[in-house]
Structures are given as structure tokens and as C-alpha cells.
Amino acid sequence: MRSAMRPEDLLRPTPRGLYSPAGDFFIDPVRPVPRALITHGHSDHARAGHGAVLATRQTLDIMAIRYGADFAGDTQAIAYGESVEVNGVKASFFPAGHILGSAQIRVEKNGCRIVASGDYKPGIDPTCVPFEPIGCDVFISEATFGLPVFRHPDPAGEIGKLVASLQLFPERTHIIGAYALGKAQRVIALLRAAGHDRPILLHGAMERLTAYYESEGIALGPVKLAREATPDELPGAVVIAPPSSLAEVWSRRFADPVTAFASGWMRIRARARQHGVELPLVISDHADWDDLQHAILATGCGELWVTHGQEDALVHWAGQAGLTARPLHLVGYGEEEAESGDAPATGKASGDAPAEGKPS
Amino acid sequence: MNRFAALIDRLAYEPRRNGKIRLIADYFRHVPDLDRGWALAALTGALSFRNAKPGLIRQLIAERTDPVLFALSYDYVGDLSETVALMWPAPARPEGPSPQPSPRRGEGAGPASKALSPPGRGLGEGEARPDLGIPLSDVIHTLTHMGRTELPAVLAGLLDRLDETGRWALLKLITGSLRIGVSARLAKTAVAALGALTPDDIELVWPGLTPPYAELFAWAEGHGERPQTENPTPFRPVMLAHPLEAADRESLDPRDFRAEWKWDGIRIQAARAVDADGRSTTRLYSRTGEDISGAFPDLAEALAFEGAVDGELLILRQERVQSFNVLQQRLNRKAVSAKLITEFPAHIRAYDLLVDGTEDVRALPFDARRARLEALIATHPTDARLDLSPLVPFATWEELTAARADPATHGAGPDADAVEGVMLKRADSLYLPGRPKGPWWKWKRDPHSVDAVLMYAQRGHGKRSSYYSDYTFGVWTGDGELVPVGKAYFGFTDAELIEIDRFVRRNTVNRFGPVREVVHARDEGLVLEVAFEGLARSTRHRSGVAMRFPRIARLRWDKPPAEADTLATLEALLRTQGEVAADDDAGAESDGGGTAARPASRRAARRDREAS
Ligand SMILES: [Zn+2]
Ligand SMILES: [Zn+2]
Numbered sequence: 019m020r021s022a023m024r025p026e027d028l029l030r031p032t033p034r035g036l037y038s039p040a041g042d043f044f045i046d047p048v049r050p051v052p053r054a055l056i057t058h059g060h061s062d063h064a065r066a067g068h069g070a071v072l073a074t075r076q077t078l079d080i081m082a083i084r085y086g087a088d089f090a091g092d093t094q095a096i097a098y099g100e101s102v103e104v105n106g107v108k109a110s111f112f113p114a115g116h117i118l119g120s121a122q123i124r125v126e127k128n129g130c131r132i133v134a135s136g137d138y139k140p141g142i143d144p145t146c147v148p149f150e151p152i153g154c155d156v157f158i159s160e161a162t163f164g165l166p167v168f169r170h171p172d173p174a175g176e177i178g179k180l181v182a183s184l185q186l187f188p189e190r191t192h193i194i195g196a197y198a199l200g201k202a203q204r205v206i207a208l209l210r211a212a213g214h215d216r217p218i219l220l221h222g223a224m225e226r227l228t229a230y231y232e233s234e235g236i237a238l239g240p241v242k243l244a245r246e247a248t249p250d251e252l253p254g255a256v257v258i259a260p261p262s263s264l265a266e267v268w269s270r271r272f273a274d275p276v277t278a279f280a281s282g283w284m285r286i287r288a289r290a291r292q293h294g295v296e297l298p299l300v301i302s303d304h305a306d307w308d309d310l311q312h313a314i315l316a317t318g319c320g321e322l323w324v325t326h327g328q329e330d331a332l333v334h335w336a337g338q339a340g341l342t343a344r345p346l347h348l349v350g351y352g353e354e355e356a357e358s359g360d361a362p363a364t365g366k367a368s369g370d371a372p373a374e375g376k377p378s
Numbered sequence: 379m380n381r382f383a384a385l386i387d388r389l390a391y392e393p394r395r396n397g398k399i400r401l402i403a404d405y406f407r408h409v410p411d412l413d414r415g416w417a418l419a420a421l422t423g424a425l426s427f428r429n430a431k432p433g434l435i436r437q438l439i440a441e442r443t444d445p446v447l448f449a450l451s452y453d454y455v456g457d458l459s460e461t462v463a464l465m466w467p468a469p470a471r472p473e474g475p476s477p478q479p480s481p482r483r484g485e486g487a488g489p490a491s492k493a494l495s496p497p498g499r500g501l502g503e504g505e506a507r508p509d510l511g512i513p514l515s516d517v518i519h520t521l522t523h524m525g526r527t528e529l530p531a532v533l534a535g536l537l538d539r540l541d542e543t544g545r546w547a548l549l550k551l552i553t554g555s556l557r558i559g560v561s562a563r564l565a566k567t568a569v570a571a572l573g574a575l576t577p578d579d580i581e582l583v584w585p586g587l588t589p590p591y592a593e594l595f596a597w598a599e600g601h602g603e604r605p606q607t608e609n610p611t612p613f614r615p616v617m618l619a620h621p622l623e624a625a626d627r628e629s630l631d632p633r634d635f636r637a638e639w640k641w642d643g644i645r646i647q648a649a650r651a652v653d654a655d656g657r658s659t660t661r662l663y664s665r666t667g668e669d670i671s672g673a674f675p676d677l678a679e680a681l682a683f684e685g686a687v688d689g690e691l692l693i694l695r696q697e698r699v700q701s702f703n704v705l706q707q708r709l710n711r712k713a714v715s716a717k718l719i720t721e722f723p724a725h726i727r728a729y730d731l732l733v734d735g736t737e738d739v740r741a742l743p744f745d746a747r748r749a750r751l752e753a754l755i756a757t758h759p760t761d762a763r764l765d766l767s768p769l770v771p772f773a774t775w776e777e778l779t780a781a782r783a784d785p786a787t788h789g790a791g792p793d794a795d796a797v798e799g800v801m802l803k804r805a806d807s808l809y810l811p812g813r814p815k816g817p818w819w820k821w822k823r824d825p826h827s828v829d830a831v832l833m834y835a836q837r838g839h840g841k842r843s844s845y846y847s848d849y850t851f852g853v854w855t856g857d858g859e860l861v862p863v864g865k866a867y868f869g870f871t872d873a874e875l876i877e878i879d880r881f882v883r884r885n886t887v888n889r890f891g892p893v894r895e896v897v898h899a900r901d902e903g904l905v906l907e908v909a910f911e912g913l914a915r916s917t918r919h920r921s922g923v924a925m926r927f928p929r930i931a932r933l934r935w936d937k938p939p940a941e942a943d944t945l946a947t948l949e950a951l952l953r954t955q956g957e958v959a960a961d962d963d964a965g966a967e968s969d970g971g972g973t974a975a976r977p978a979s980r981r982a983a984r985r986d987r988e989a990s
Binding site: 165166167168169171179186187264265266267269270274277285286287288290291292293294295296297298328330331334335338 | 384388390391392393397400401404443444446447450451454455456457460461464465541542837839840841843844845883891892
């Protein structure tokens, strides 16, 4: 008779990321490793230089777009709902609802099941397959928005603010800061759903990823590069650009723009002001406080491990909900968001304090 | 309440004056009478109801949330109203079927077509709160009519019915800290923008109106009569001067002009009327028509003339005009105590007459108005805090230049410290509202300047949001260190802005949010010639001095930072000023907009002016 597996022997935190001693692989490692399972294509989770990578086909495609075709020694694609054996550990991938191709990874051996959820969000997003709760003994969750002040509003309502602003200031270009992978395409899809049918202008950094979303059957309507737009196309146009470019020389080509920023951080006024944002749009690809609780409870787990974000509050809540909970103190995650120029965190080597610091 | 909350939410982030006016006007255009009227009352500060203290709000949230989670949240957000608005829990819903979804245990059940949605929250339907359409007028009505003991329950009930933005707006309203950079003048300008009226048209009828202002909106939109106000002491739009440049002076004939001292106080208009039964009404107005009578009851009571006088609000002690710093101490107080009135006695130094008795004299030439003003002051009781601003005699520009350079020996005597230049008024000028070019000029004393070293730069707002346009600069201490002495965000040309911005980006040594620290060593850095109006001692600045109205006069690319000025230079200047800060641009130009009560917004108002 097999003795039951201890969770720590199946998966444990290390400086290089979550490591499976039983299966000798890492999940979302922050440094090059021989074998990596990757949840999704954001740069803090998917890094180049691993020996072998197991991920969804879309995540592999995105990594190839960002890092070049030779980003890993060997790659293997896996579909949602499929499983593979890795050194005797069964690994299965399920949708995480975060961005295109994003997955939760369940690893199991000898009756012990752990779900590493990566980044996730429940709810409807026209650009990716919805999150589903997966049964497990241990659930590993991020806590980017793990405070009760974070309750994301209906994204359609947020896009409504943008549409209203376009009507009120039809002569001004509206520049929306959005992460190049996932958020940018979601904002475009939301704008289309709100009836906005003009060509949307893109910063060069999002061109290839947006084209990739289109090629995956996600209809985003007419888009073109902002640098190719003629002056008469700029009044009243929507431009989507990486958040960091809002403050950079790049944005000067637009006369008197309205600057917007689509992010869950925009819920906090000090954050929005820190970025000089005039039109904060609270649109997030992460679970909010309520989502986190519902998602965690829905897995039926008895134990919760918290990776990055506001772990104190989430661990506190879990304890009161009768779960065994602990923070993993993993470092190096949440930096996709740091691209936005959250000053103290930028420019520093990975491994420093995660970007989700307190607003100064 | 939703639309009002959305409006002030957006206003709080909108840096441009014109942007704010468009947002407010758009709200007025799309919201029905009752609600827009109360919104106008809120924006103009015309609401009065029992304010809630932070203690009550803490107590309400403590009853509803886990203390650890509240502490973590408050620590993260940093603002009590905002924290409470965001984490206020949804009220208990009536019992209903709320099935807990069971996790998927099997595998290979195909792709996510059967995705489970999380319990308790349908997506795309927003917050599951019972009533989001609660009218602003209902909220105001409730707040106005509740008793002290009802406050906690009433407030909690309203918070239960609103969404995040609505709760934030409500808490800002009820704690009396809207702070969205909107003056009463701006809100009235937005009303005027609904049709063909001017802001001054609105000011003229405003003092006789009360919320919810239905007749005002009807008039502004062109489908109602001008509201008939029974106001015997209305505000009359003031006349303003243009700055006098050397080139202008050459084209002007000194014989056409009269000169007065330009006083460093607050522009004030005093109107007093007596009715048939001998009952009098007195109103004091700021430059923009804000009624500031309540802040100066001592002055309002002391006045005894009949008519409307234009002049400068000053503090006099032993018949000497005090510096603007002293006046500011009175302006800074919210409550007007007997002690404040005794310590800071308010006076009017009159320089024009708009109404003589009941006769409007604005269409008379300056000389004729001046003669009537002199007669009115002469018959006014001498102890009544109203005196005449003297004319400064001169026959040539040279004579006036000499007087302006040294007011003390040219008639201003011991009040010279409160003089910030001279005013020139054409002898034949009519009293015209606004800033017509030609009849009135202001000719200020030359500003001081120092060479300082750029230390930090911050990104600007609006049009300048991609430029580093706010500069902190410093001078050398005796120890060879740079110490910041001020901040400036204008004075430079567009071309210079681009040059400085390029310098900042190429010479950044540190970043703090929107702020960059730039290189500032003895042999490396950028020297700025900074012009300013005066110095004051300051305990808030490490240097111990605060500059008034600093601006970038020139870029000294030619000058090595080591040759910039020292703190000792500024301290010497401070001593020659006799601790009395000479000037503040606000002076006769002070932009009302509630400024009489809140001088802090003067800076913002001035910034608006400089920007436009
Ligand atoms: Zn991510
Ligand atoms: Zn992440």
C-alpha cells in the first residue's frame, strides 16, 4: 500500500519558483531550469532559457513571439483538460481565465492533489476561456488584489466611462495605458462590444500580440499602428499603449490627450494620481477580493498557499474560514504590472520586493 | 447620486480648467432640475448640514468589518473615506437559493464549456445592490433634516444603498472635504456655458438665489426669464488691469493717467444699502463675487456709507498696513473668534466707487468717480475702517519710476512694505467689467532673482503630462551642500521646456514615482535663474526660507552649478526685507473662488491664470 504523499514532497517553494521534488520540475520558475511547466505568457511567469517547457499551445506561441522561436530547448503543448505524466507525477492543465492560453496546473501523486493557479480571474472575458474551479487538497493562489478594498466593477461600466469621455471630448485623442499582453486585447474587445467601431491605434509594442489574438479567432476589429496614423485620424481616436509609454516621449505626438489607464490598481486614487491618470478604468485580469474567496472555497481545498500580492489579508481570511493557510513568500512575480513604471520597483533586478508595494 | 458621484470622481482627476467646465456643463445638461440644482449647491459650497466626524465613520466600519482586514486596508489606501467607501460590505440580501458550486473532480471532461461561475455574483450585472438610482436631492434632503442622534443610522442606510463611487462621494460630502479643485466661480461658469450667458451675468443674480436654482437653469438655457432677485446689494463684476511692459509704457502719455499704490492685500467689493424703513444690508464680495461677509463680520458692521466701493482688504494695526503674511493668518482661520477680530482688524482701502448712494456711477469717468469717492470717504466716520487709497502724483514716467522704486519716500510712508507696485488708470476710464486692454495697467516692482541649481523634476499634468515641467531647485549652504529653496512650474518658454525635459531625462540619477532626481554636483548640473516676488521664513522648508511666486526666468547653461547663489544671499535678502515678505501676486489680483476663506486655493487659482 502506498503511503500518502505529503504536499511539500509534491510541490514546494524555492528561490527559483515552485518545485516538485517528486516530479523534478518547476512551475513558472524565475530562473532557467531543466524542466518548467508554465501557467501563462506574462513575462514574470514565462521566462526564456529553460531546458524543456510544458504549456498550452497559446502560451508557447506567445513565448515564441516575445522571446523568439528558440526560447527553450524543447517544448510540449498541452490542451485544457489534458494530463501528462512527468516523472510519475500527473500534471493536468485547466483554464485560468486570466489571458489567452492561461492555465491552472494540477499536479497529483498518491492521492495528493495540488492546484497551482498562476494568475486567474473568474468571470467573462471575451478574449479567453473562462476560469473553472478544480478540486484539490491544496490550492495555490495569488493575492494581487487580496484586500477587501478591491472589488472590481463591471468592466462594461468602466468602458462606458471611456465612451462617455470620447463623446464629451471628441477632439482629443484618448490614450489608454494597458499591458501589452491580455489587457490591451481585452480593452479592444470591450470597446467593440460597446459599439466603438473606429480603427483603434496601437503602440508598436502590442502589434504582434494583437495580431496573434486575431489569428486565434478573437475578433478585434480594425486596428493600425499609431505611428502610421495621419494627423486627421487622431482627434477622438483611441490609442492603446503600454502604461510606461504614457509618460514617455512617445505620447507627445498626440495633442492634448486624455490619459486613461486600465488596471485593477486604478481602484486606489493615490495610485491613479501617482501615474498622472485623468481617466482611471478599473479593469483587471486578476481575481478581486470576492473572487478570491469564492474561487478558493469552490476548489474544496483544505489548505491554501498564497504566492504573491496581499498575502496577509488573504491568509487571515482563510484562517477564519477554517482553512490551513500560509504565505509562500515567492519573489519575482507581479512584475508584468511593474512595467507600468511604479517607480520604486522599476529598474531593479528581479528578486527584489514585488511590485505590489504600497502606494507612496 | 450616481451621476453626481461620477461627476466629482471625474473632476477629481481632471487637471484642466476647460475640461472641468465641460464636465460640469455636460452634467447640468443631462440631469433633471432638482438634482442638478443640488449639485450646483454642493459645488458652490451652498450646502449646510451636520457634518460627520471621522470617528463616526470609523465606528460604522468597525461594526461591519473584520478589524484586521480594516487595518490592512486602511494602511494600504491611506484615506479613511476612500477605504470605507471601497470596503463597505453589501447589505445582507434576503434569503434565497445560493447554491455552492461543487468543484470538478473528474478530468478530461472537455474544454470549459461548462464553466462554473462563482457564487453570489453574476458577472456583467454590476453590484447587487438594491437601489442605485437614489436621487441626489433625496440624499441632501435626508442629510439636511436629520437630527444628531439619527446621523449614524441615516449615514449607514445611505452607504448601504450606494456603490463605491457613490459612497466615496457621500463620505466626502458629509465630512466637508470635497476637494476636487472646483471653485464656486468655475461651477457658475459651467452654468453660463449652458447658453449664451457670461459668468458675470450669473454672478449678478447669484446672491439672491437659493438651491435648487430651477429659475437660474431655465434662464441659462434660454427658456426662462432672468431671475428677479430682490437683492439691494448685488455683486458687480470687477475691472482688472493688464501688466505694464516697457514697450507699452513708451506708447502711453503720462498726462492721460492717474497712479495709485498697488496694495498687497485682497481685492474686495463692499456694498451697503438702506431701505425705506432705515434697515441696512451690507455685503462683502471677493474679486469673483464670492460673498465673504461672514468671514469679516467686524468690517461689515463698521461700514456706514451707502453705495458700493471697490478697494483692498488689508489688516491695519496702529494705522499701519500689515504684510500679506499677517492677512493670511486671518484668512486661514475657519472660525471667526472675537480674539481673531481683535488681533487682525480688517480694513478697506478704497480706490473706486461703483454706486454712490443709490446711483450707479460706473459709466462716469475715473476722475468723476474719484471725486465722489473722496467725498464719500470724507463724510464717513473716521473710526470705521474705511479709508482712501491716495493718488501718487507724477508728471513723467521717470518720476513714477522713482516712486515705484521707493514708495516710502513718495507718500506711502510706513505702509511702503505693503506696496507691490503702482496702478495706472486712465483719467477718462469707465468702470468696465473684466480686463479691457488700455484703461488700467499694473506696474509691479521688479522681482528678485537668484541662480539656483535644478535638483528634482516632476511630470506635469494635462498637456504637460509627458514633460518634466515642475522643478525643485536649490542653493548652496555654507557646508557646500545644495538645499532646496523652492519649486517652479512656469516662466519658461515651450522651447525651453523641451530643453529642460531633455536634460532631465538624460541626467536622471534617481526616480521616485513621477519625480526624477537629476544630477546636481558642483561641476555638473543645470543652473536656473529663478525670479520671485519675496521671501518669508518657513519652518516647513529645510532651508528655512520660502519663496513667493517663483518662476524660471532664464536657463543658465553657461554657468557651472558651483557658481550658483548661496543660502546666505537669501538670508541677507530676508533681513533687508525686515521679515516682511514684500509681495504676493495675489494682491489685487486675488482670484476669489472661495479664496477669501481658503487661501490655499489661491495658488491653484494663480496657476490657472498662468496656464491660460
Ligand atoms: Zn499574469
Ligand atoms: Zn503574476
